[in-house]
Amino acid sequence: MSPGENLDPIPDTFILQPPVFHPMVPYVTTIFGGLHAGKMVMLQGVVPLCARRFQVDFQCGCSLCPRPDIAIHFNPRFHTTKPHVICNTLYYGQWQTEARWPGLDLQKGASFLIVFLFENEEMKVSINGKHFLHYRYRLPLSRVDTLGIYGDILVKAVGFLNINPFMEGSKEYPVGHPFLLYSHRLEVPCSRALPQGLWPGQVIIVRGLILQEPKDFTLSLRDETAHVPVTLRVSFADKTLAWVSPWGRKKLISAPFLFYPQRFFEVLLLCQEGGLKLALNGQRLGATSLDQQALERLRELRISGSVQLYCVHY
Structure with missing residues (x-):
């Protein structure tokens, strides 16, 4: 982004907060946009061998005196x-x-992944992929704007995410996919094999950060013959997001342009009969058509461009 260039106005629901790696504890940070139903906070860390207790507080402010209300302790x-x-x-x-x-x-000395899921009336918590508790709100969730982490804990990563928008109405507990597990191993361009192709219900998740001076960003799915039937391309020159056909034709996706330098993003692709649905930063944006046989023949996911990848999951 050149000096003096302004970001396009973006609805708050489209803006995601970047993950934080290895913060010092005690750690206090603002929650961008506050908390609302449909948001998740992921906490990765290690319990020290000498640990007695730690706490994660979802606070109504960050003042030291007077002490702020804590909606969830x-x-x-x-x-x-x-x-x-x-x-x-x-x-x-x-x-x-x-x-x-x-x-x-x-367990003391062991790593963990805690997911805090915020719903309309209560918070649910899973530990290492298993549901552990639910806690009904006693203060309005809309008052929460600060996260505080204190006590005997080594924090590896904190992530702020939206629920998978394709799971609407599902009773299944959403699974959080860790950032840190992948963040130091993913190189760009990134290639991942799809040994069994894609099948209805499968979701591809790509999370990352746009680099300081971006030039391009492309997500493509290739079949066994290296043919590329599906390409999602971000153009930084004209600030557009588009599906690109195998013959080079572009179908623009109508959405706010979110891919600015140093801005975090999340791309979700849901495979269903007849094609792929797209969600960006937790918001559904449309679909592209592809028959089931073509989906089953896809064998490679490839990501290239001016991004730092934190997570690729499918």
């Missing part, structure tokens, strides 16, 4: 005979009634 404790989690709410300096969950599946 998530507090694993290891110093008791039976490790457990306490959840609570701090309102006008007073803690409310504690809610306690035994059977904590966090």
Whole structure:
């Protein structure tokens, strides 16, 4: 982006907050756009061998004095005979009634992935891919704008994401795909094999950061003959996003242009009978047609261009 160039106005729902790697604890950060139903916060880390307790607070502000209200206080404790989690709410300096969950599946010295899923009436928490608890809101979720992490914890990564928009109405607990597991291993261009092709219901997830001086960005799916029946291309020159046919024809996708330098992005492709649906930063944007036989013949996912990749999952 050249000096003086302004970003196009983007709806808040399209803007994603970049992940944070290896923050020092205590760690406090603003949650871009606040919390709302349909948002997830992912926490990757390690429980130290000497850990007694740590806490993750979803706060209504970040002042030191007076202390802000804490809508959701998530507090694993290891110093008791039976490790457990306490959840609570701090309102006008007073803690409310504690809610306690035994059977904590966090081990000292072990890595973990915690996913906080925010729904209309309650927060759900999964630990290492398994649902652990749900906690009903005692303060409006709309008041939460700050995340605080304190205590005996080594944080590897914090991610802020939207629920997969293609899972609408599903009862399945959404799975968070870690950032850090991939962030130091993915080189660009990136190629991933699809040994069994694509099948209905499969979702391809690509997360990353646009580099400082971007030139191009392309996501393509290739078949066994190296033919490229599906290409998603970002043009930084004219700020467009388009499907490109095997014959070079472009079909523009009507959406705000989100691919600016140092901005985080998430691309989701859902395979269904008749083609692929696209979502960008948690918002559905349309589809491209492809028959089922062509989808099953796809054997390679390739990503190239001016991006740092954090996650490629399918």
